[in-house]
Amino acid sequence: MPAEERLCPACGGEDLRPLGQGHTSVVHEHIPARFERQVHVQEVLACTCGQGVVTAPPPGPGW
Template sequence: MRHADPSEERQCPACGGDELKPLGQGRTSLVYEYVPARFERQVHVQEVLACACGRGVVTAPPPARVVDRGE
């Protein structure tokens, strides 16, 4: 699953600009979800964007965790 930054949060924290470009493939998270009688491994990718000013990076919020501190 891919997670994108909400459009209202797509601003550089350093300069406030909105010229953001993808920075690499994103941040990958593994989420294990219990489905009766089995666990499913889900791979989530958070979008990471870099500002054209070169000073700011914005990352999409991570998925919710079923187990606290779980991977």
């Protein structure tokens, strides 16, 4: 997640800590003659103020 998106929505602070393991999504993509498995983890961060949580955006199409 880019640094400019790592701000608490409640207090605007930058002191964020991981909250669990994040959101995981699995994409199976068929490519002629083979299959590809991609695992994406969206980072979830909690502010030390206790009021704000920030989640990284999901991967876009064609990632």
